[in-house]
Amino acid sequence: MVHYILSRLLTFLPTFFGVTLISFSFIRLLPGDPIVVMAGERGITAERYKELQEQLGFDRPLITQYLEYLGGVLQGDLGQSFVTKRPVWDEFFALFPATLELSICAMIFAVALGLPAGVIAAVNRGKFFDRALMSTALVGYSMPIFWWALLLIIVVSGMLGLTPVSGRISLLYYFPNTTGFMLIDSLASGQKGAFASAVHHLVLPTIVLGTIPLAVIARQTRSAMLEVLSEDYIRTARAKGLSPYRINGVHALRNALIPVITVIGLSVGTLLAGAILTETIFSWPGIGKWMVDSIFRRDYPVVQGGLMLIAVMVMIVNLTVDVLYGLINPKIRKR
Amino acid sequence: MVAVAETAAETTDRPGRLAEFWHYFRENRGAVFGLWVFVAFVLIAILADIIAPYDPTQQYRENLLQPPFWQEGGSWAFPLGTDAVGRDMLSRLLHGARYSFYVGIVVVVIAASGGILLGLIAGFAPKWLDTIIMRLMDIILAFPSLLLALVLVAILGPSLTNAMIAIAIVLQPHYVRLTRASVISERSKDYVTAAKVTGARLPRLMFITVLPNCLSPIIVQAALSFSTAILDAAALGFLGMGAQPPTPEWGTMLAEAREFILRAWWVVTFPGLAILITVLAINLMGDGLRDAFDPKLRRS
Numbered sequence: 002m003v004h005y006i007l008s009r010l011l012t013f014l015p016t017f018f019g020v021t022l023i024s025f026s027f028i029r030l031l032p033g034d035p036i037v038v039m040a041g042e043r044g045i046t047a048e049r050y051k052e053l054q055e056q057l058g059f060d061r062p063l064i065t066q067y068l069e070y071l072g073g074v075l076q077g078d079l080g081q082s083f084v085t086k087r088p089v090w091d092e093f094f095a096l097f098p099a100t101l102e103l104s105i106c107a108m109i110f111a112v113a114l115g116l117p118a119g120v121i122a123a124v125n126r127g128k129f130f131d132r133a134l135m136s137t138a139l140v141g142y143s144m145p146i147f148w149w150a151l152l153l154i155i156v157v158s159g160m161l162g163l164t165p166v167s168g169r170i171s172l173l174y175y176f177p178n179t180t181g182f183m184l185i186d187s188l189a190s191g192q193k194g195a196f197a198s199a200v201h202h203l204v205l206p207t208i209v210l211g212t213i214p215l216a217v218i219a220r221q222t223r224s225a226m227l228e229v230l231s232e233d234y235i236r237t238a239r240a241k242g243l244s245p246y247r248i249n250g251v252h253a254l255r256n257a258l259i260p261v262i263t264v265i266g267l268s269v270g271t272l273l274a275g276a277i278l279t280e281t282i283f284s285w286p287g288i289g290k291w292m293v294d295s296i297f298r299r300d301y302p303v304v305q306g307g308l309m310l311i312a313v314m315v316m317i318v319n320l321t322v323d324v325l326y327g328l329i330n331p332k333i334r335k336r
Numbered sequence: 337m338v339a340v341a342e343t344a345a346e347t348t349d350r351p352g353r354l355a356e357f358w359h360y361f362r363e364n365r366g367a368v369f370g371l372w373v374f375v376a377f378v379l380i381a382i383l384a385d386i387i388a389p390y391d392p393t394q395q396y397r398e399n400l401l402q403p404p405f406w407q408e409g410g411s412w413a414f415p416l417g418t419d420a421v422g423r424d425m426l427s428r429l430l431h432g433a434r435y436s437f438y439v440g441i442v443v444v445v446i447a448a449s450g451g452i453l454l455g456l457i458a459g460f461a462p463k464w465l466d467t468i469i470m471r472l473m474d475i476i477l478a479f480p481s482l483l484l485a486l487v488l489v490a491i492l493g494p495s496l497t498n499a500m501i502a503i504a505i506v507l508q509p510h511y512v513r514l515t516r517a518s519v520i521s522e523r524s525k526d527y528v529t530a531a532k533v534t535g536a537r538l539p540r541l542m543f544i545t546v547l548p549n550c551l552s553p554i555i556v557q558a559a560l561s562f563s564t565a566i567l568d569a570a571a572l573g574f575l576g577m578g579a580q581p582p583t584p585e586w587g588t589m590l591a592e593a594r595e596f597i598l599r600a601w602w603v604v605t606f607p608g609l610a611i612l613i614t615v616l617a618i619n620l621m622g623d624g625l626r627d628a629f630d631p632k633l634r635r636s
Contacts, residue, residue: 019475143616147574148608159598274480296490312478
């Protein structure tokens, strides 16, 4: 087992350095002189140019620059935003809870509907329910979620007037931002209606972000269940006269869950990519919207740092899933 | 005499690979339906100039935000209504098919040819080169695809061409992994050893002996990445980083329509519906391709 974890770590490290190298090269790949580009249309004096060059280290050899950058990364120093002048690291972790809260809700939504849908489809293989559920799943899987978000806004917010169109909570409420999770903070504030407002704001973004994972989980659960249901031990369980609920719910589902959990773990990247679109549409103040805004504002240190932090986070989650999978399934370890 | 022998050989021969493939593909009704929708989409893309009633960028200033014909205020002159500057929705949608088709083709060709080549090299190369190629692919895959494409377009400058390049780069590692995996499982088989013994050199082994036997998963992947390419290009267009207005690209049309969502549902609904139907048809087709190629799923 130790050997397995070590070998996974060994493939993690080069990828980590590669990711830092890519985000390091980012500013240097931009067409034109990065300092002039940063200065924007107002132009820049020769003195200020020199000053910035020294400050950003562009006058030193590339390899020194990279090692300095890497040293900074390892100490949590990713430079400052051009726009807010705040450290990129601090901005990222101030906004991250908003994205995390939305992603967790989307995942709960996807699993809560996707697992039962997959099980029902597998148990009714080839029948009406199976076809209806799997056609719906394929539609969800093919959905352009930015359009899906607009449709939901037209119908749910516009026609029915049920949910707000943007933001995390109504402006009527104000309370300190202790955890960064609006659901927890609003509940802790004790203000009447604050929690309900936070929930209202979460509904549409959760549905939009959860749609594709929901479809993927439903499809994956169905195929994992079908595989397990043809195993001998299920036949034995049937022969023993166990009830179908017990067979499907306990014996089959438990074993079908392993590949499903892997899919859930590996969809973190999908969630973050979806968060870019979802947060932009619903003005959700998380890292997805922050990245898009920074790209448009040409706030390059933010783009550079955010890109790297997101990639490293995805890598850590994938590594954890890999290791856990190895713990559950000894066959993987031996490879 | 020779002719008779030949026809005899033909009749006893098993059906051609294409016929066999079609036999299995046809059983999946969804896939066949997807194929027909896709054929219609391709025809629309090719014939957009002829079948579109108007020029997609022509503005009819006296008909701003006119609803579709079945709603009050709509007319048959503009069957699906007009947008905020009076352009005919139907003509723009028909022309949009052309851009999506173009995106799909270009992205799949770039991503697949680059990916297959790298995958073949990785599969045949010594261990160190294989490791380098695969680690590089891991690095690309560590970034969420849309985010990486977005940043690449920010570097290259926003345009449809750069969006296609960015999406192709992001999709290409999947082909590398797939090709390498099939190459490695094929490489140790007897027919490859036989080819080696008869003196086939490396390029011949790679492209003529092994590659044709690795193609089925790659074809399935091509279908699936065709739809991913369309979705991602539309998403980039929607974020303002893909095709630029007034190009009638579906994602860009949605971005322009956003401010009218509560006033004019048709400018928002139709472009998205076009994306959904196209992507759905291609995914249906992809599922059918996968089932038809996978002998395990065949009920023979």
